[in-house]
Amino acid sequence: MKELSSPGPAAALPRSGRATVASLARKAGVATSTVSRALRNDPRISPEVRERIAALAMAAGYTPNILARSLVGGQSGLIGLVLGPVENPFYAELMQKAVTQAAARGWRLLLLHAGPGPIEDATAEALLQYRVDGCLITSAELSSRAAAICAANKVPLVMVNRVAWEHGSAVSCDNHAAGALLADLLLRAGHRRLAVVTGNPTTSTSTERAEGFARQVVAAGLPRPRSLGGDNSHAMGYRAGQEIAALPPEERPDAVLGVSDILAMGVLDALREAGIAVPDAISVVGIDGIGPARRPPYNLTTVAQPLEAMVERGLDLLQDRMKGVPRAEEVVLLRGTLIRGRSARLPEEAAGA
């Protein structure tokens, strides 16, 4: 029935050694289109043929070549991922959720960038070269370049944990509200000298959180909180903590917000080293809800970002736009949840904000 591989004429395996629709078609004695339809369960193909081809495909270890499929289908199934500095566990956690959730939707992530530093041009171009269906960006300055490229080529773009400026939609935690919530709680617990340690002033996350915090403080009739920091790193938090510890006691704040958990952890480390009791002398709070901040030495009181939901909504936004649904760009804000650690004195029951 089947002519077993005479080396000459029509060997059943193509160049790569992998089975293809063509090689399967030859073995099955049908046309390639039939193979394609059979494998995609097109109802037009008779059950017998379908099963025979399925069996052959299984035996040959056939895997469709998505590159080829994308060529005709126009969809690569790839989502470009641009990550921020992953020394911040937040990004690592975000990435993990993104991989899982993308896979669940049948998408794969093309990892374009990870780290601080600006994205290279060659990297940004890969976005187009691989015809990504969409792009997920979590990073600060560097997004600018990638965003421009996406805009110019109509690649749907969603920023997570960043608010878009020129182009693209965004999903973010309600940073302003988170800052305000913490300020409110601290104030109600009796704190009166508040300070805030900020991250990179060019990032929306940092400025919004600090602003939400400050507004609430000012609204309570207190002076605008002292501001320290300027860079989103543990080292910066640590330095800020040292500065705070070095202040004369009467000037020293009695509550400090690190606009990110990483900063707050740095502050905590410095305060502990300086022998300042937390939360008795100073309350410290953060925002993000990263894993390490919950661990014993920190046990940070923080507002956790709804990471799972943020990724989910982010992918939703992408999906809509990938379908070609012409939608306006939108910004989705999700509320974070308070995690009560032991790094701050707070009123007994949280108030809904």
Added chain:
Amino acid sequence: MKELSSPGPAAALPRSGRATVASLARKAGVATSTVSRALRNDPRISPEVRERIAALAMAAGYTPNILARSLVGGQSGLIGLVLGPVENPFYAELMQKAVTQAAARGWRLLLLHAGPGPIEDATAEALLQYRVDGCLITSAELSSRAAAICAANKVPLVMVNRVAWEHGSAVSCDNHAAGALLADLLLRAGHRRLAVVTGNPTTSTSTERAEGFARQVVAAGLPRPRSLGGDNSHAMGYRAGQEIAALPPEERPDAVLGVSDILAMGVLDALREAGIAVPDAISVVGIDGIGPARRPPYNLTTVAQPLEAMVERGLDLLQDRMKGVPRAEEVVLLRGTLIRGRSARLPEEAAGA
């Protein structure tokens, strides 16, 4: 000269709206092959034509469709990346290096998996569907499945920080030597009651480090070190630290190796909480050299893995095999470097091991 877009016959832009060799060819009035050659700087194309086409391509924002190129070229330029649990900063750091270095070689990373848990079948298949040119794996159990798939389909495979069992090459730190080095130093500093906190016993990293440590201890005529742990997490290290702290002082070890920094950090946190002085009462050392372990509250003495070099050698191995050079599978061991923190009493000068 140019007929400006009469909507009917041969519009210069294809379906996607993006420029293609065909659309450029039409505008330039040449054949697609000429465009292709011009853009790839084929010397056969005359300078004038080359420049004209280059200008057109620039103006049109042309980007080659790598999917299409891969189809004929047989190389996708994609490297599959399978990451371990990224709550361990080690993996995050590894990823960052991998992205950068891969990009420098013109490769992009297809992020297939990140996290603990086994890799899903659908994910492992993506490896084949996207015709990755090679695969980089850093993860434990889950690699098994992916490795099998790679083997069956002749996809070059390199494990980083893991030693291969059935298939594939590997790059790893010399874990055994690292464990031995630390044991040696601790012994020479006068420690006599050693303990080790291990990670997942099925991972080569954990067992080799513990074994290198234990051998050296036994060789010194001391009893085999007490072993705790069993899972590579901060929580496990913390628990082990609590156990250690709870021991009666005469049974309590005077030096502890956490086979990974994460574990050692957990141990440190527990000891500090129990009020046990480090390194005066107990020395604590780790292996990995992750960022957080160097920070103030820990300042861990550790053997840092040469991450940059490991990734580089890993990509080298892939590159060789991707070129089709038939090479035997190999395991490359790189020596780590001692980082002297303040978590352990060590002899003044390090001995070369």
Added chain:
DNA sequence: TTCTTTTGTGCAATCGATAGCATGAAAATG
């Protein structure tokens, strides 16, 4: 001036999968 060589381009096939249209056979209808 004629024949050979070089040079620059075009034609057409290819990679692997998909989808529109065509076709032959079987089934249903009159």
Added chain:
DNA sequence: CATTTTCATGCTATCGATTGCACAAAAGAA
């Protein structure tokens, strides 16, 4: 029994880029 439908499949073009081969025109050799 003739005719219209239905059904299962095959043929072929397509996606975008690359490449072997053919073929003119220009340059060199005889």
